[in-house]
Amino acid sequence: MPELRDLYKVTALLAKIQLRFSGIECPSDSDALQTLVEAECPDTNMVATARTERSAAEDLALIVLRSWLATLPGGAR
DSSP: OOOOOHHHHHHHHHHHHHHTTTTOOOOOOHHHHHHHHHTOOOOHHHHHHHOOOOOHHHHHHHHHHHHTTSSSTTOOO
16 A cells, blocks of 8 residues: 555646646646546545545545546546
């Protein structure tokens, strides 16, 4: 099981990569995560909470991963 900080940082990196492919630059981890998930998750506290609570970090990672998988051929989820 990854450490909470590691999970958050990897999730943010994946969010930044997805945004960069869309032409959006977000140098801040929290900005990138908020930008990517705001359409799918109305809970605006999720990104902040994910820094300190494992369940929120896992939920956030799942949203970001599903977003990435949806870009693959066939929209795999």
